[in-house]
Amino acid sequence: MKPIIRGRAYILGDNIDTDQIIPAHYLTLNPAIPEEYRQLGRHALAGVPEAEGGLPKGHIPFHDPQTGQSSYNILIAGRNFGCGSSREHAPIALNAAGVEAIVAEFYARIFFRNAVNGGYLIPMESPQRLCEEIRTGDELEIHIREALLVNHTTGDRWKLKPLGEIAPILEAGGLFAYARQTGMLRS
Amino acid sequence: MGMTITEKILAKAAGKSSVAVGDTVWVEADILMTHDVCGPGTIGVFYEQFGRNARVWDPDKVVIIPDHYIFTADQKAHRNVDILRQFVREQGIRHYYDPDFLHGDGMPTPYRDPTKTSYKGVCHIALPEEGHTRPGEVLFGTDSHTCTAGAFGEFATGIGNTEAGFVLGTGKLWLKVPATMRFIFEGTLPEWLMAKDLILAVIGEIGCDGATYQAMEFAGEGVLSLNIEERMTLCNMVIEAGGKNGVIAPDDKTLEYVRSRNRSGKAFEPVFNDADARFVYEKVFDVRRLEPVVAKPHSPDNRAAVSEVKGTRLDRAYIGSCTGGKLTDFKAAARILHGRSVRIDTFIVPATTEIEGALKTEKYNGQTLEEIFLSAGARLGSASCAACLGGPSDTFGRLNAPLTCISATNRNFPGRMGHKEAQVFLASPLTVAASAVAGCIADPRDFLQ
Structure with a gap:
């Protein structure tokens, strides 16, 4: 796990469900096949209505049309991020698009577990409603262990919630690595 | 201190005399279920982490039910079913419900007789029908609606591919006691x-x-x-x-x-x-x-009494899925559709082949449910998740245009049933049937005399 994540913010609202993160017609892609894993990245956030993608203005494309990847590696969202289905394609699509961390008020539990157990990205929680404080394109820096978010564009600094008991799983790189480190699984 | 049903089941599965809310425990799974959408990824994780020659922890505790993308010409969807087939062969998994009519390219021709196929349809309804749900057990499934089986007094929850791959190899998973x-x-x-x-x-x-x-x-x-x-x-x-x-x-x-x-x-x-x-x-x-209620677009918590939205114009009605595609749901719809005609496109999709078979035998006022639906002008699909979650564009009943639909399914987030600008109202099968007849949102109380 990187101690500091730097990059540009892409802002979303509340209840971004897994159908918005990766619409169901892309679920025929099998993430166990590397090329299909990459393809999922090209469709990340394809289900978000245009007006709600890249707040506060909206209508900001998430992907760079040249690379098929996103130049926004930090998502800032409101409440209940990742609600809906159990599809692990959701954190995989975000990871494959280049997202390294999300800061939301809180997460739906299956998405949260998938993000952590698969080691795809770091799901941080904020006590404040940062999706109304930060703008798409702002330059951010997240200090993971210190649970601190710095907005270099505005100079704001926000205290986030510490990762707590999931930190060792993320530090290890996911559920399997963690289980091997702790002796649950033979290495 | 006393424990709830959920706490007691988790304590037992963790081999402990008691657990408290917030405890993180490793629990033993009684059943792991997966399907065609998350199975291939889960199998990939399993072989990658445990090795190409790995064996699942207990082949009789693994249940595999293809159900999502069956009636489609999508080649990757067919490929995913083949991955499941190969896995059950390699691992000696008996509880597998194969779409035996699905081979090769193109849209598959479904079975003539739904009672004579190994295929079952929607996993959450197939699980109890096939005897895989029991009180006191722990059921994990790679689908968020795995929670359905809580109706049998067991702990049932949805998990992801990585977790399911872990369970396949070890039979265990960490959980926080809720x-x-x-x-x-x-x-x-x-x-x-x-x-x-x-x-x-x-x-x-x-x-x-x-x-x-x-x-x-x-x-x-x-x-x-x-x-x-x-x-x-x-x-x-x-x-x-x-x-x-x-x-x-x-x-x-x-x-x-x-x-x-x-x-x-x-x-x-x-x-x-x-x-x-x-x-x-x-x-x-x-x-x-309580009054009949709907969830308005675009969230299942956007509640309104049917009386508040009565008369809202509709393009389509849909009755199906793990939520609204059971025999009870169709018996309810038949009470309203019997002797009436629908005014909008109406799609009926049984959850499982067992239910599909029952539509041909179960009667209301002397007519089978199938006859009632067909003479009302509804279209009948084969057992599957179908348009509940959109799926490939050739999926039966999928909203391929920005239509307004009333549906007996479970979710109405943007794009859930297909088109991103479609409007979906969630309601009971009775309310959906009444609305199909009226052509706009209608109150079932006006149709049940």
Whole structure:
């Protein structure tokens, strides 16, 4: 796990469900096949209505049309991020698009577990409603262990919630690595 | 201190005499279920992590039910079913329900007789029908609606591919013990109200994040008077409030259903709340005072009484899925559709082949349900998840244009049933049937005389 994540913010609202993160017609892609894993990245956030993608203005494309990847590696969202289905394609699509961390008020539990157990990205929680404080394109820096978010564009600094008991799983790189480190699984 | 049903099941599965809310425990799985959408990824994780020659922890505890993308010409969807087929062969998994009519390219031609195929259809309904749900057990499934099986007094929850790959190899998974919220329904339901109305009322009350990380228990006369399928509808939608699992204490109806289906004869032990069990929240509903409700676009918690939205113009009606595609749902719809015609495109999709077969034999007022639906002008699809979650563009009933649809399914987030600008209202099968006949949102009370 990187101690500091730097990059540009892409802002979303509340209840971004897994159908918005990766619409169901892309679920025929099998993430166990590397090329299909990459393809999922090209469709990340394809289900978000245009007006709600890249707040506060909206209508900001998430992907760079040249690379098929996103130049926004930090998502800032409101409440209940990742609600809906159990599809692990959701954190995989975000990871494959280049997202390294999300800061939301809180997460739906299956998405949260998938993000952590698969080691795809770091799901941080904020006590404040940062999706109304930060703008798409702002330059951010997240200090993971210190649970601190710095907005270099505005100079704001926000205290986030510490990762707590999931930190060792993320530090290890996911559920399997963690289980091997702790002796649950033979290495 | 006393424990709830959920706490007791998790304690037993963790090999402990007791657990407390917030404890992180490693629990043993009784059943792991997967399907064609998440199975291939899960199998990939399993072989990558445990090695190409790895064996699953117990092939008789793995249940694989292809159900999502079956009636499509999509080649990758067919390829994914082939991955499941190869895996069950390699691992000697017996509980596999193959779409035996699916081979090669193009849109498959379905079975002529739904009772003569190994294919089952929607996993959450197939699991109990095939005897894989028992009180007191722990069921993990790679699908968020795995919580449906809480209706049998077991702990059932949805997990991802990585977790399921881990369970395949070890039979274990870490869980945090959830607090339990309790919803008590007093009184028995009037004939125009269904379990779907109750759960939409609950989700509207607490919000689509109101039960995040928590268990939701349903109790009271209103719940115990429901049949098993209706209880499944209640537990099915706890995920729409963010719930980790839904649960209903087993009673005679539960035991009768489970015993009649439990082909393996596996012993089970029903679990009940201790008298001093603690609940983090309690809410009492008087069902005699509830009205039919809908969830308006674009969230299952966007509750409105049918009377508030009556007359809203519609393009389409849909009755199907793990939520609204059970025999009870179709019997309800038939009460309204019998002798009437639909005014809008109406799609009927049974959850399983068993239910599909029953549509041909179950009668209402001398006609089979199938005859009633066809003579009303509805279109009948084959057992599958179908348009509930959109799926490939050739999926039966999928919203390929920005239409307004009333649906007996479970989710109405943007794009859920296909088109991003489509508007989906969620409602009971009775309300959907009434609306199909009226051509706009209608109150089932106006049709049940």
